[in-house]
Amino acid sequence: xxxxxxxxxxxxxxxxxxxxxxxxxxxxxxxxxxxxxxxxxxxxxxxxxxxxxxxxxxxxxxxxxxxxxxxxxxxxxxxxxxxxxxxxxxxxxxxxxxxxxxxxxxxxxxxxxxxxxxxxxxxxxxxxxxxxxxxxxxxxxxxxxxxxxxxxxxxxxxxxxxxxxxxxxxxxxxxxxxxxxxxxxxxxxxxxxxxxxxxxxxxxxxxxxxxxxxxxxxxxxxxxxxxxxxxxxxxxxxxxxxxxxxxxxxxxxxxxxxxxxxxxxxxxxxxxxxxxxxxxxxxxxxxxxxxxxxxxxxx
Numbered sequence: 001x002x003x004x005x006x007x008x009x010x011x012x013x014x015x016x017x018x019x020x021x022x023x024x025x026x027x028x029x030x031x032x033x034x035x036x037x038x039x040x041x042x043x044x045x046x047x048x049x050x051x052x053x054x055x056x057x058x059x060x061x062x063x064x065x066x067x068x069x070x071x072x073x074x075x076x077x078x079x080x081x082x083x084x085x086x087x088x089x090x091x092x093x094x095x096x097x098x099x100x101x102x103x104x105x106x107x108x109x110x111x112x113x114x115x116x117x118x119x120x121x122x123x124x125x126x127x128x129x130x131x132x133x134x135x136x137x138x139x140x141x142x143x144x145x146x147x148x149x150x151x152x153x154x155x156x157x158x159x160x161x162x163x164x165x166x167x168x169x170x171x172x173x174x175x176x177x178x179x180x181x182x183x184x185x186x187x188x189x190x191x192x193x194x195x196x197x198x199x200x201x202x203x204x205x206x207x208x209x210x211x212x213x214x215x216x217x218x219x220x221x222x223x224x225x226x227x228x229x230x231x232x233x234x235x236x237x238x239x240x241x242x243x244x245x246x247x248x249x250x251x252x253x254x255x256x257x258x259x260x261x262x263x264x265x266x267x268x269x270x271x272x273x274x275x276x277x278x279x280x281x282x283x284x285x286x287x288x289x290x291x292x293x294x295x296x297x298x299x
Contacts, residue, residue: 037287039164193229253293
């Protein structure tokens, strides 16, 4: 009898673990990677590599862990806020909160635990970065409400998701430069573009339930809008490193970044959700390439 009870208990634990993973999207790493890459960009831009790589790698690890934790907490808050809306959208109706696989109370307990763990990581940085970190939490937890009041929730996501550019820069610099501000703006337009592609998957459902997005606002010219966002992002990033863009690996990497954006514009079709998802996921490669390019050009 004890053996049977033990097996049953383990099965319950496994089921709860699966729900937790689904709730936090840990099975979909593209989310936390897109939060992490801007952190890596700001760190690579501001770090003095003459000091050696140890501190750089340590901070990179901290920002990666923080990205995983805060993205996970953000997903939970988003699902709690959007429960009623998610139930009406084909792509999201089976999410744990929407499908009543987990209570809102337990979901919020998980989110609190993740935020507290992220706070421990945040405390490893200087006071300036800690203050900026609290600012990012405000942005992250107000974002889910933006789709109800504006056609520009993707812009607000850009401000939120790329705050790591500012935080990572401030972790090793006491003052800000025009370069880091330009990089932050470039990252915002990058996000504005890729999240418009992502949102194209839900245009039909979103119009029915009444939520807003740039995907809906520009649905008749969506490729032109995404192209403009990506063009601005590319120009700003190239401008930052224009004086270092000779024939070298760093220059090649930034050119390759632009090619990945062009590839996305070519392959995605607003009427084909699989093509939108494929194009969206390409941005994990795009983010990595920019990180490598900035690192090479700064060393």
